[in-house]
Amino acid sequence: MKDDRTKRPVRPQWPAWEMTLAALIVAAGVWSTTLSPYYLSLDQIFGSTRFFIIPGLLALGLAMVVSLGEIDISLASTVAVGTVTLSKLSMFGVPIGFAAAAVVAIGALLGTLNGVLAARFGLPSLAVTLGAMGAYRGLAFIVGSEVGYTDFNDSYRWLGATRLFDDIVPVSLLAFAAVAVAVWLLMHRTVFGRYCFSIGLNRDASWFAGVNVVKIKICAYALASALAGLAAVVWVGQYGSARGDNADGSILFVVTAVVLGGMDINGGRGTIGGVVLALMLLGTLRNGMGLANIGGPTQTVVLGVLLVGGVLRPAVAAALARLRRPDNADV
């Protein structure tokens, strides 16, 4: 018996939600081709990736925090702190390599602060990062004032603005892909990642099993905010400007991507692959809505509906399952 079971390979479960997302991406792409004859060109498709790279980096970071059952809504403000810091460094002629490292480090520092407050002192992460959202946004304005800075030289803009291979593939897309693979490996192939999900499922059990819960949580917050620092470097390249209100309001897109990607907002469940697919879906939709001349406010409404729909999905699925098996209603 026992041998039988070990010999027989476990049948891999179809990742149903990821498959659905992939199908939806194809559907959204087909819908987009009907909107504009210019949609189906490599240039356009690769160009449209700019819609999700910056929020995508934030979403990958947020996914780590969410896997722990925590939340960090200060990430967009951290991006603004990053961009205005880059503007100051650029003003003093600091080489980009050093400047980028400094901004990522500053991001990690801000994230550590969030992590220490939430994990070490046990404050509710929502309240802490809501406060941090305001405080970091204020900090960005204090550092950068409300006048934008646009005199970035080409080396600062390289990561966000350059396209390789006949001017088609954006460097930032490659960077995003690299980060996505790294985060996937970290979350699904390392001890750190398993600890993250186990803490999200049952914090106390993980603690009794000897997991350093506080350290893991602080690390996740720091990593997420470091990615926000990287997103700031991409931002400067993409938009060529830095101001205190950069990325204001983009947290909605980020949270939507994470939730739609199948991460359980209460922690412990979800995949990085799902988050990446959700990002591609949202990017395709946003690109398509842009082609269809659908205005920004309507896009925001669609985003809000998708967010609520994404969270309601498990509840609706459970309700449908109950309807299908009325005899098991109480289980």
Added chain:
Amino acid sequence: MSAPDDAAVGNRKGSRRAIAFVLRLREAGVLVFLAALGTLFAVLTNTFLTTQNLTTVASSAAILAIAACAQAVVLLTRNLDVSVGAMMGFAAYLTADFAARHPAIAPWQLVLIPLAIGAALGAINGLLVAYGKVPALIATLGTMSLYRGLTYVYAHGQEVTSSRLPPWMLTSVDARIAGVPLLAAAATAIVVIVWAFLQYFPWGRRIYAVGSNPLAAFYFGLRAERVVLMAYTLCGVLCGAAGLLYAARVGTVTVVLASGWEMSSLAAAVIGGVSVSGGAGSVIGAALGAVVLATIDNGLVLLAVPEFWRMFIQGVAIVAAVAADAAIASGIRASLRTRGAK
């Protein structure tokens, strides 16, 4: 730990009194902080302590106090509403637009519109959170963009200018009753009514019960879903009232009206001692928190401090207030342990 039974009972009574004292202290602490702030600004500037300036502070605190009260009702149930600003904006714009199209409408009829809109929007939030089991932050983040986006769509890039509003709307908010701005009087009345409702009525007590211990409330036979739905609906109604007053105060109603108020209302409530983990605090405290924020705002303006410091200070204040509450809570737990009552 090993104290005799009767002594333990006596101690438990004592510790309960101590807890009540600490909780009362929390609101007294806000008052002390407010007094300290007032003294600081009075020393640093010579315009702070003038009647005219204090009236300005009272007027701007008034609307925020109502919004903070709305936020507090939801916070008490261990939930959160980040769509407060969007609900205010939605209710304010639709009401102002309606008033501009029907100038002859009677005041009491007009007042009902934002309240009804607020109730509907709040009920949607409540349904999602209570019956849809969607985490409060996610649900209200979604509806925040939904409500704000719908306001944009409805407005078509227009705004309602003050010249199109009925004149009584604009004059009534500047009116005074025996020297007290009507706005402040109305806010005080609303806050006291909500406080009395939460304090003395069964439905109000249920909000505290569900927030402080959902499991105990469940075994007691309370339907948490209904209580949470009611809290969100009440929050929406209060946002509708705040939105109408805000629209009348600023005169020109745009689609971005009250954006960012979710932060301010939350900051005010938390500074006023309403716990984000539910069940503790009062709407009076939340209103006091609003006065603190309005005083800080006013002081910073008088001191000519750039506006962005406000955001920074507000954010830090939220974190500090949450930390203070956590410290008080662990202090209470520690005192219970040393007194031998579990």
